[in-house]
Amino acid sequence: MALARVAGLVAASPVAAAVAQIDPRPLGEHRRVLSLAEVQTAFDFEPVFHGNVILPVYDYTAHGDGSEFTLRRNRQAFDWVDILPSRAAIPASQVDLSSELLGLKMKFPIIVAPTAAMVPLHPDGEIGMFKAATAASNTLMILSTNTSTPVAQVAPASPGGTLWAQFYPLQSLAATQQWMDTYQNAGAGGVIVTIDQQASYYERTQQDRNFGGRVARTAGPGAGAGSGTAVLTGAARYRINSGRLWYTWQYIDAVRKMVKGPLLIKGILDPQDAGMAIDHGADAIIVSNHGGRSMDYGPSSLEVLPEIVAAVNGRIPILFDSGIRRGTDIFKALALGANGVMIGRTARWGLAAFGTAGAQRLIEMLQQELVQVSAAAGCAKLSDIGKKAVKANFV
Amino acid sequence: MPDDETIVAGKTNPPEGVASRRQTLGMMGTAAATSMASTAMPALGAPAAPPFREPTPPPALVPRADLVNVLEYESQARRMLGPAKVAPILGSDRTVTDRITLRPRMNIPTRDLDLTMTLFGDQHFTPIIVGPMADQKRFHPDGEIATARGASAAKAAMVVSSDASVPLATIAQAVTTPLWLQVYAKGPKVKDVLAEASAAKAKAVIVTVNAGTSASGPATPASERIDWAAVDAVVKDTALPVIVKGITRPQDAKEAVARGARGVVVSNYRGGNAAALAGTLLLVAPVVQAIGDQIPVLVDGSFRRGTDILKALGFGARGVLIGRPVMWGLAAYGADGVQSVVEMLQTELARYMCMCGRPSLAAVDPSVLRVHAPLLQTRNNRG
Known part of the structure; x- marks a missing residue:
């Protein structure tokens, strides 16, 4: 009885009235998730993506190798390059950044990079991403070998679009041939061979997995000595998975013979390797550190780009990826000399945040931003964007 | 460090389980408990029963297999030892290593990766050696014995401090890998210690110069010169190879060679419970250039990752001594922790050797490295 009386008093008081108000903070409404109509930059997609997916899916996209020094450096490196407005600004309507890459006409030098399993990101999956890329001025999409939708289903899903495919070297040439047949029969003309990530370890992903024991853990380097009595040799003695440690340039020669269309080598970070790729028949190389997922304490892709451009000296086109978030x-x-760029994580943010429409919006946003900065720097066409337009302050 | 928050929480509050149990006990009521105790007063003359004490459960540690890098062991050691005991082994310097990147190379087969090396006639599984740390019973009840077992399980050589908390002979029985002994140039009874080393079948003697007389003593002023006479005495008193530790300059390294040293350790450790000192990576190359073709150059100081070790090898070091991380493993998980820490570093070194296309230690040269100016302040590119 007494309690009820106290409760009545409290309910009648002005204090309780204030408590009952819906969120008195003036910026309260901004705490909700952005809608597709509200996103302003690629960065806005990331928290929406984070909110949409479960932790392992987020981790797979977000994290890199080891301590993620290189993952961070990829972003820092863009800060070390200044854009110099050396020419008079022009209206954005005068900018035309179209080009031709290995026989493929592109309206913008932007390509969707191969990234694994998109269905866990969003039900639209790879098909949604391909439709988005096609809708965004016929952007080329490269399908990952670890796709969650078979290439035979993705390729015909977006009429008029262009799909190329990526894969990791397989020691069996017969198995390699099988992949090549699958890709080329499905209509994926260009093939990208990724040669980095020989022994990578997603340490931060592992940390999150172990946290709370939500996911069964896999054996990491801390799991102790290799079990069993088998006598280990070579790299296996040091508890690393040696499955990718056989890669050779001779293998690239063999793949070259199997690929009728363009052959691109992805994961080049050294001028000597660029030369080797050309010697072994690459039609283009992709300067990439796998978005910081390949080797911790390796260089950012951007800081090694100029020396690779110098070594290649115009013999073949050079694509660039790792860390692109803005125009x-x-x-x-x-x-700095790239003929085009690829977006991996960023495209995934778009798809995961708002499905096909999000991915399309994200690609178009980058295209627009690129046009805007080109106009501001007075570059009307792709060939105007040259060394004089920037000052690199790499350390 | 992602763990920092946990660590801070761990410092101020006991681990979760402990706290809740104590609270439960408190809620039962101090008043109630005392009144019960007073009614059950023992008869006059009988010895008073000791007051009831809740046994302190060991701090909750993360399962060892869940740790993904060596730095995570530091927070576990902190949780285990508490802030005062862990202080001498805390800290890392990442500023120097963060200025150096590695050059990845592709399509070079490394399946037959081989990290073995030979030093003073012994084959080592990797160039990673457990460094000397004094009085290891400070960190684990088994002290050096546990370290020796862990190092041996990881197939790594071990350096025993002359200030060890366990007799050298006992430690020698626990190891299956090469055992080295570390002495201070100006330490007491050096002769006796050296005799002990020979008796324990130690394979080399490290003489630490430029340091205080003991790990817990005061730091020697930086200006103090190396006491070469003391080094001479050690060289004279032992038949074992003598390694001079504490070299930072090429001219000192040359002097060490002239005095009969069979190896040097580039190190800026000056004794005492110093915070982690600046990384020594950039001191290695000049020393190697001066004497590398005559005697092996080893290095210690803030090696926390396989990439750090690969960088030292790139500058020409033949091996790396690991100190604090091994103690973190020891403090938190005993011999198993020591083994895990060493194995983790071995695995990481192997990983990055492969990705840099270096199938053996002989294939590691300065071309694996790129040294950069200190990192610029990053701007916010989110505009």
Whole structure:
């Protein structure tokens, strides 16, 4: 009885009235998730993506090798390049960044990079991403070998679009031939061979997995000595998976013979390797550190781009990836000598946040940003975006 | 460090389980408990029963297999030892290593990766050696014995401090890998210690110069010069190879060679419970250039990752001594922790050797490295 009386008093008081108000903070409404109509930059997609997926899926996209020094450096490197407005600004309507890459006409030098399993990101999956890329001015999409939708289903899903496919070397040439047949029969003309990530370890992903024991853990380097009595040799003695440690340039020769269309080598970070790729028949190389997922304490892709451009010396096109989030980032890579760029994580943010429409919006956003910065820097066409447009302050 | 928050929480509050149990006990009521105790007063003259004490459960540690890098062992050691005991082994310097990147190379087969090396006639599984740390019973009840077992399980050589908390002969029985002994140039009874080393079949003697007389003593001023006469005495008093530890300059390294040293350790450790000192990576190359073709150059100081070790090898070091991380493993998990820490570093070194296309230690040269100016302040590119 007494309690009820106290409760009545409290309910009648002005204090309780204030408590009952819905969120008195003036910016309260901004705490909700952005809608597709509200996103302003690629960065806005990331928290929406984070909110949409379960932790292992987020981790797979977000994290890199080891301590993620290189993952961070990829972003830092863009800050070390300044854009110099050396020409008079022009209206954005005068900018035409179309080009031709290995026989493929592109309206913008932007390509969707191969990234694994998109269905866990969003039910639209790879088909949604391909439709988005096609809708965004016929952007080329490269399908990952670890796709969650078979290439035979993805390729015909977006009429008029272009799909190329990526794969990791397989020691069996017969198995390699099988992949090549599958790709080329499905209509994926260009083939990308990824040669990095020989022994990578997603340490941060592992940390999150172990946290709370939500996911069964896999044996990491801390799991102790290899069990069993088998006598280990070579790299296996040091508890690393030696499954990818056989890679050779001779294998690239063999793949070259199997690929009728363009052959691209992805994961080049050294001028000597660029030369080797050309010697072994690559039609283009992709300067990439796998978005910081390949080797911790390796260089950012951007800081090694100029020396690779110098070594290649125009013999074959050079694509660039790792860390692109903005039009200015793309502009910097192009100015340092890349013929085009690929977006991996960023495209995934778009798809995971808002499905096909999100991915399309994200690609178009980058295209627009690139046009805007090109106009501001007075570059009317792709060949205007050159060394003079930037000043690199790499340390 | 992602763990920092946990660590801070661990410092101020006891681990979760402990806290809740104590609270439960408190809620039962101090008043109630005392009144019960007073009614059950023992008869006059009988010895008073000791007051009831809740046994302190060991701190909750993360399962060892869940740790993914060596730095995570530091927070576990902190949780285990508490802030005062862990202080001498805390800290890392990442500023120097963060200025150096590695050059990845592709399509070079490394399946037959071989990290073995030979030093003073012994084959080592990897160039990673457990460094000397004094009085290891400070960190684990088994002290050096546990370290010796862990190092041996990881097939790594071990350096025993002359200030060890366990007799050298006992430690020698626990190891299956090469055992080295570390002495201070100006330490007491050096002669006796050296005799002990020979008796324990130690394979080399490290003489630490430029340091205080003991690990817990005061730091020697930086200006103090190396006491070469003391080094001479050690070289004279033992038949074992003598390694001079504490070299930072090429001219000192040359002097060490002239005095009969069979190896040097580039190190800026000056004794005492110093915080982690600046990384020594950039001191290695000049020393190697001066004497590398005559005697092996080893290095210690803030090696926390396989990439750090690969960088030292790139500058020409033949091996790396690991100190604090091994103690973190020891403090938290005993011999198993020591083994895990060493194995983790071995695995990481192997990993990055492969990705840099270096199938053996002989294939590691300065071309694996790129040294950069200190990192610029990053701007916010989110505009």
